Amino acid sequence: MKRFVILGGGESGVGTALLGKAKGYEVFVSDKGEMKKKYKDVLIHHEIEWEDNQHSEHKILNADIVMKSPGIPDKVSLVKQIREADIPIVSEIEFASKYTDATLVAITGSNGKTTTASLTHHILKQELSIGLAGNIGDSFAKQIMEEDYENYVLEVSSFQLDDIKYFKPKIAILTNITPDHLDRYDYKFENYIASKFRIVENQTEDDFFIYDADDPVIESWLNSNPIKSKKLSFSLTKVVENGAYIKDKDIIITVDNNQITMPIKKLALDGKHNVKNAMAASTAAHLLKIRKQTIRESLENFQGVEHRLENVLRINKVQYINDSKATNVNATYFALESMQAPTVWIVGGEDKGNDYKELFQFVNEKVKAIICLGVDNAKLMETFGNMVDVIIETQFMSEAVKIAYKIASAGDNVLLSPACASFDLFENYEDRGRQFKEAVRKL
Template sequence: MTNKRLVILGGGESGVGTALLGKAKGYDVFVSDKGKIKDKYKDVLLNNEIEFEDEQHTESKILNADIVMKSPGIPNKVALVRQIREAGIKVVSEIEFASHYTEATLVAITGSNGKTTTATLTHHLLKQELDVGLAGNIGDSFAKQILNENHENYVLEVSSFQLDDIVDFKPNIAVITNITPDHLGRYEHKFENYIASKFRVVENQTEEDYFIYDVDDEVIVEYMKTHKIQSKKLPFSLTKVVEEGAYLENNKIVITIGNNKITMSTDNLALEGKHNVKNAMAASTVAHLLKIRKQTIRESLENFQGVEHRLENVLKINKVQYINDSKATNVNATYFALESMNAPTVWIVGGVDKGNEYKELFPFVNEKVKAIICLGVDNAKIMESFSNMVDVIVETQYMSEAVKIAYKLANAGDNVLLSPACASFDLFENYEDRGRQFKDAVRNL
């Protein structure tokens, strides 16, 4: 047993999970959160006799750490984090800390968009035949699952923030769904810093490991031209034929690994849209690598229910379909949403703009959007970008009002789509809160 001191910055899901695992492994654990720790997490810490503080950081109790686990929400440039590093104390993320305590096969999935759907879908394909947990950015923390459930396999949805603080973390299978400008405020507004951060998912891999990626994504392809990747590469594509990996041929997904080839029709995929064909390719390639039977993969792709707040069909009222895509917190995610609309659409958009460039949406807005409802504190940029493309563009600060306006504007056969292309922190707690308020408002019509 160790007597080392583990200090955890952030008392949320990953912080409390790490505290529990750390205590079980014999660390002297202290949790410190600058904000308020939620009651449900306080209760866990109290019940497990783990020392903590909130609404402050006591430096003397932090700078005596042997190792610090920093919650992904805390940027590296914060003064306290700098002090910790200057004191020569190792700073790690939860996935780094937890991965040292499991022998499981790890599948790590990252990307600007599609990572939650791909991770959830991959877990859905694997759980039919394997003992597998789903963690990372989703559900119960990875650390807590290792402590309580100890699965033989894990699918991890990992963000660039989590990857920023890895040291030895090495997934057996790494997936990058795509890379588009996002979160640039955390990366000195340099896209190349963000790209490098995503690619950390493969940095510790060896030739025994696998890397699955979108070869149609120019950003990924360009990066790979100048950076050597050790692992075995399995690209997927909608437009090119690949020797190993996955591609599309006559509406069929063809997956080749070694001498083994499987084909699957896309006709009955539960998820609609081209981007979901890619997500299905990535997930099926993982399943194929882990020896899931072809029949199981097929059936699972057909009965997968999708992810809450991601192109989620809420209700049909007077022949108008209401769709919750609150998880679309950047322009690229909304691009996929608008691309998959097959009826005139009333689009609810807006929130905290992360330096958005709306140009790529123009063709879809011209073709499919009949009215725009801006739901944000500052909608100037959206108004400016789209006001001459649609007949109706209105502003509101309330979800209930946005939905009532949409109800008035939509005719039978139309869609009402919440796909904000922005972060949610101006009017909502997070994108889940925004999505739930939308669904409640629709149900109350």
């Protein structure tokens, strides 16, 4: 019996453990931190051996195969030891995809992948048997074991793509590439780019690659790296023969000379970036032969994703917006770009070497006050101090929201769009977003 060791006892780790056991492996789950009770209970119920608050090397280095949580970097000494012992390391999507013949739509990118994945799933589920997994929802491995859908939409991070060998989606979508997580890629942007493009490395000429033709990083990589899959692009500025483009305030989507037209004003979600997300999702739906009417209706009634430009409440004619999922500058760029009213901007957190230059035009045009919410706000204060009349620091969400309430006047927006990771003051971006919504509801 082959020994399968799983590092990380979260959603993907426990899901993989269940599938591994069902496929006849001897499974051991090891988590360096404290595992959540709900996951321990599942492992106990299925009689799978586990440990937390430690990694026992003698129980790990005798593995035949290791699945590591995407959150564990390669530079950790235990991972180095596993590699030195020539034990193969796989990601959950790699391991799980071996056990399904389902059609896979895999979506990656620096920003927009959660919205695009949720929107694609929302359209496809009207007509197909389909699961939503990867970085989102229930674990892919667990769904293969329990639901066995005929199709899956997978939101895939660069960290998950780093540990694939054979993973091959029928349709791959790349929303955009901007510098992010560079601490995991030796601070080399080209390493991060290569990681994103692994999504197409096993595709053949029978598969499809949907991407943003307005993204210079993607265009330049494709010019020097030929790929086998059929390319379909989307663009806000160019005419696209196969894929999606804009003509007279309509989105035109073409696949094999078959066209769909969709008025932009009917899209449920605002902002240029959401036009792109809609283009990517509907191109995939068109490829999978979803009816035009279904695609149109789905784009009109899609409600959006929690913590991503989520309208929380309107109080005294001020709209409070939760964009806690904006953990990098480019995500905040999209948020500020889509603001149609003077904005009180709550920003800050754990800075990943951010360059805020691309935000200057929007800060000058749209931002009336900045509230810095982080342990160390010096860089924000220095960068934006001269651009706005009011800039204030705090380390408490409740206080940040109260200050915003005092500053904002009728017709304004209050936007939480941090441009930073959340780990300095919060458990994760969801925790940060929930605290924001709670504070707003208490006003």
